[in-house]
Amino acid sequence: MGKRREGREAAVQFLFASELHGEHTPEEQEAFWTIHNAKNSVRTYAESLIQGVQSNLSEIDSLIEPVLENFRIQRLAHVDRNVLRLAVYEIMHVPEVPAPVIINEAIEIAKALGAGESGSFVNGILHKIAQKARPKSNI
Template identity: 40%
Template sequence: MSLNRDDDTPPARPAKGKSATRRAARSLAMQALYQWHMAGQSLSEIEAQFRVDNDFMPVDGAYFHELLHGVARQKSEIDQAIEPLLDRPLTELDPVELAILRLSTYELMQRLDVPYRVVINEGIELAKTFGATEGHKFVNGVLDKLAPRLRAAEAGRARR
């Protein structure tokens, strides 16, 4: 199950380089996490389906696998990090925005090689592509509050 874009934005350019293949991995991982949340299928089934149904040439397949399985494995810790920053219960979040927040939070927690500003920007871009009309603003607000909590040293250096 992939999420359809509901706007007339042209498709992204073919992936070139590490950042582009990771962007493609994030996009597919977010959609797979959405499916996992909505359908309750096993991660192995979802991953296999995504690898068959999508062109993985422009995708960092290892990163896709890590994001999908890492988020699922650390779902409780991720949700605990997100919940205090929300203006409503986690159960009331739009499922697309929840998938984006979980993926981004995982990256903030586990992928210190990815600058926090990149994580925030990628989350915003996913929300603009797949989320509700103003969903990117919500995602931005939550991630902006979360980054200094999870990456205090990095965020502190950036603010100087």
């Protein structure tokens, strides 16, 4: 598994835990990284993604919510919601990574960490968002 994939998975796991447990003390954050046992490069990449998602959460959710069609973001499974948030952050704020790569990574993470149809669900939502956000990408 590559550094970026591992970093994305760690970021989703951290965001998931943060959502369930609320604010983390520095000791709790350090414990997460001890348990995750990530290399420094993976941790650095994951922390940049985590910070980006947390700093832009309202913007990210406002992009996801209209695409859900008769559904509220709070009703999504925690894993799916955080996979979507991470991928939307990357689509909007990490232009050097192609949208198809971001979407594919999100699908694989959703399959690995989510429930039965998570991969398909994430694919559909991200495809719609990426078409609007990056219309010139080959999505």
